Amino acid sequence: MEKKKYKVPQGTVAIMIIFIILIIALWGSAYLTMLSRGVTITP
Amino acid sequence: MIHVDRSEKIYIIISVTLISVFFIALGISSFVYGFQVPVPEQRVDPRTIATPAPDNPFGEPGLRELVPGKKYEAYVLAQIWSFTPREIRVPAGSTVTFYVTSKDVQHGFRINETNVNMQIVPGEVSKLTITFDEPREYDFICHEYCGVGHQSMAGKIIVEP
Amino acid sequence: MFAREHKLTAWHLGVAMTALFIGGFFGPLQKLEYVGINLYTTLNKIGIASYYQGLTLHAVLNALVWTTFFIVGFFTYAITHSLDKELTHPKINIIGLIVMIVGLIMAAIPILLNLATVLFTFYPPMRANPFFYIGLVLVVVGSWVCGWGFYLTYIAWRKENPGVRTPLIALGSLITMVLWQIATLGVATELLVLVIPWSFGLVEGTDPQLARTFFWFTGHPLVYFWLLPAYVSWYGMLPKQAGGKLFSEPLARLVFWLFLALSVPVGLHHQYLDPGVPAGWKFLHALLTYSLFIPSMLTAFNVVASLEIGARDNGGTGLLSWVRALPWGDPSYAAQNLAMILFVFGGIGGLTNSSYNLNLAIHNTSWVPGHFHLTVGSAVTLTFFGIAYWLVPSLSGKPLWNRKVALVQTWTWFFGMLLMGNGLHILGLNFGMPRRTMIGAASYAADAWTPMLIEAAIGGIILGISGLLFYSNMVGTVFSKKRLEAPIEMPVAEPYESEPAPAWLDNWKPWLAVTVVLILVAYGPILVDMIANANMTSPGFKVW
Structure with a gap:
């Protein structure tokens, strides 16, 4: 393995952090929309 | 095994954690609280379903x-x-x-x-x-x-x- | 060398692009109808009877014909060049192409005669003319035959090169074809066993719930059949186009194997709101669909890291400003990078779709076409445009007609999809606007929908213009009198690390075994139960 030339892809890490935040925000908003609309089986 | 970059390893762990949390959230909201999808209720015959009958x-x-x-x-x-x-x-x-x-x-x-x-x-x-x-x-x-x-x-x- | 392969590729691409031209034509018309500009009364004069006949053409030609023909054509080129070996049995691939074209014509005639206005899902008991179904079967079977030609070539290559790792481009392409072959068993069973005998009147009734289950056995892996060729390009070619190297070649191979194993046993996530499927089976498929998140996330990291390597080698610096050092002036590159950005939103939407009870909020709303226009309509189609920008010059031996027009095309597609995708997602999630409905004529369309309907319509118009720019470039290139000075070769990305991938990432047997086991576990018991208790009570209906 050529350890020397190996660099941590810092920019990629930054972009992936943005990506994960987006996932949480967008998925979370759909999830909250569903929760706000009430249950669907007899309590 | 495959060599995986250290930052990518952490990223994979975060991803697995995230998807697990999401999955648990789905399970609890549906099976515990009752935000549930339709499940098999009854089978009927569409050819006679509109015909009035005491049990229909x-x-x-x-x-x-x-x-x-x-x-x-x-x-x-x-x-x-x-x-x-x-x-x-x-x-x-x-x-x-x-x-x-x-x-x-x-x-x-x-x-x-x-x-x-x-x-x-x-x-x-x-x-x-x-x-x-x-x-x-x-x-x-x-x-x-x-x-x-x-x-x-x-x-x-x-x-x- | 490769003269025959290039000719085959050109034929597939030609049919694919013709289909997208006709199918794509209806896209802007649908979005204009949404805002009250109904052009279908004019279209009646050229034989288009309804919005829904146009929608059937849009869906079948774009989602099934454009994709399948382009993919088989691209793979004919990519597999042979990647293995550096001509097709060993080119006649098989010629027969496959002919069967596909015959099937396409056979399915197209009933659609054009308004005898099959059933959309691309053709859910029974809506009943189309039998030749529509037979035509679809032939398109699929023809693509299988082309796959067999690839496998035989690969087997011959393997005998000549024992112990050598299969090149990544060839491996990814072959895995995609095998995935397709396994996946389409569902729709083939639906059509051959349930639908075709019933459409000829040989049996009285059919079971719509069972038919849906067979359909979605194929329907979800279908989307990976569309997507994985784009991954072949993103992993195998794009890093080279960006001046970089593939960050982790072994992980790229692992991703293709994971998609093979996990694509099929997830189809019930399209049926979360079906009445005839038990909750436990739906939830199992939710878990398996969620596991596809992992290869998707691996891809995001790996591809972006590969591009970062290229950008930094080209003098890019900073935490994020290296992005500017990417080759944005190359339309083939720009198209694929923009496709990836749209796929971020397509992917998150897909995660939402696979999220079990979240379907209560979005199932069958315009969220869904919003989603798949960002995936198959952007991640896939825009990537295929990017591929065409080097592949068509390579095949024709002529330079791309106009690079600037190509750049404008990629950016207009990007913004058009962004607007339309955003509009359709919001209309679906917030207002529950139904998908594939003639909204301009719907009484329940509310005033609150109007801003987003307008946004989507503007997006649709921009996409129509973008499509015309793409076709002007293709026609301009093919009919150009200029010749290329040096032939264009397929871009092949080198791995960042020189160590070859471990042998278990080049071994079909364990992965095929896992694939079969997962399908048996996820579908075996439920399908046996549904078949044993089949409810063959639905006669056919012509509802258009």
Whole structure:
């Protein structure tokens, strides 16, 4: 393995952090929309 | 094994954690709290489903009162390109269980801006329950393409004070 | 060398692009109808009977014909060049192409005659003319035959090169074809056993719930059949186009194997709101669909890291400003990078779709076409445009007609999809607007929908213009009198690390075994139960 030339892809890490935040925000908003609309089986 | 960059390893662990949390959230909301999808209720014969008979509620679709002002059942029959009944009136605060089936092709049943959303498949009865808290009107609409008149297939729920 | 392969590729691409031209034509018309500009009365004069006949053409030609023909054509080129070996049995691939074209014509005639206005899902008991179904079967079978030609070539290559790792481009392409072959068993069973005998009137009734289940057995892996060729390009070619190297070649191989194993046993996530499927089976498929999140996330990291390597080698610096050092002036590159950005939103939407009870909020709303226009309509189609920008010059021996027009095309597609995708997602999630419905004529369409309907319509118009720019470039290139000075070769990305991938990432047997086991576990018991209790009570209906 050529350890020397190996660099941590810092920019990629930054972009992936943005990506994960987006996932949480967008998925979370759909999830909250569903929760706000009430249950669907007899309590 | 494969060499994986250290930052990528951390990223994979975060991803797995994230998706696990999401999955648990789905499991709890559906199986514990009751934000549940339709499950097999009853099988019927679409060729005779519209025929009135003592044991066939779809022969005479409409609202049934179980506990006045509190608990109702609505039997809705879907066909091209209308629902029977077209209009349902219930008092605010009532819990309504919808039973919907089709006498011809596939349809959809969605009470807009609520969680009542079901695929309507001939031969099967789709069932979901909802509590209407506030007085207002809701559209219920067919969301599965069912032919050239599909866009006109809808009805109204009127929640009265 | 490769003269025959290039000719085959050109034929597939030609049919694919013709299909997209006709199918794509209806896209802007649909969005204009949404805002009250109904052009279908004019179209009646050229034989288009309804919005829904146009929608059937849009869906079948774009989602099934454009994709399948382009993919088989691209793979004919990519597999042979990647293995550096001509097709060993080119006649098989010629027969495959002919069967596909015959099937396409056979399915197209009933659609054009308004005898099959059933959309691309053709859910029974809506009943089309039998030749529509037979035509679809032939398109699929023809693509299988082309796959067999690839496998035989690969087997011959393997005998000549024992112990050598299969090149990544060839491996990814072959895995995609095998995935397709396994996945389409569902729709083939639906059509051959349930639908075709019933459409000829040989049996009275059919079971719509069972038919849906067979359909979605194929329907979800279908989307990976569309997507994985784009991954072949993103992993195998794009890093080279960006001047970089593939960050982790072994992980790229692992991703293709994971998609093979996990693509099929997830189809019930399209049926979460079906009445005839038990909750436990739906939830199992939710878990398996969620596991596809992992290869998707691996891809995001790996591809972006590969591009970062290229950008930094080209003098890019900073935490994020290296992005500017990417070759944005190359339309083939720009198209694929923009496709990836749209796929971020397509992917998150897909995660939402696979999220079990979240379907109560979005199932069959315009959220869904919003989603798949960002995936198959953007991640896939825009990547295929990017591939065409080097592949068509390579095949024709002529330079791309106009690079600037190509750049404008990629950016207009990007913004058009962004607007339309955003509009359709919001209309679906917030307002529950139904998908594939003639909204302009729907009584329940509310005033609150109007801003987003307009946004989507503007997006649709921009996409229509973008499509015309793409076709002007393709026609301009093919009919150009200029010749390339040096032939254009397929871009092949080198791995960042020189160590070859471990042998278990080049071994079909364990992965095929896992694939079969997962399908048996996820579908075996439920399908046996549904078949044993089949409810063959639905007669056919013509509802258009």
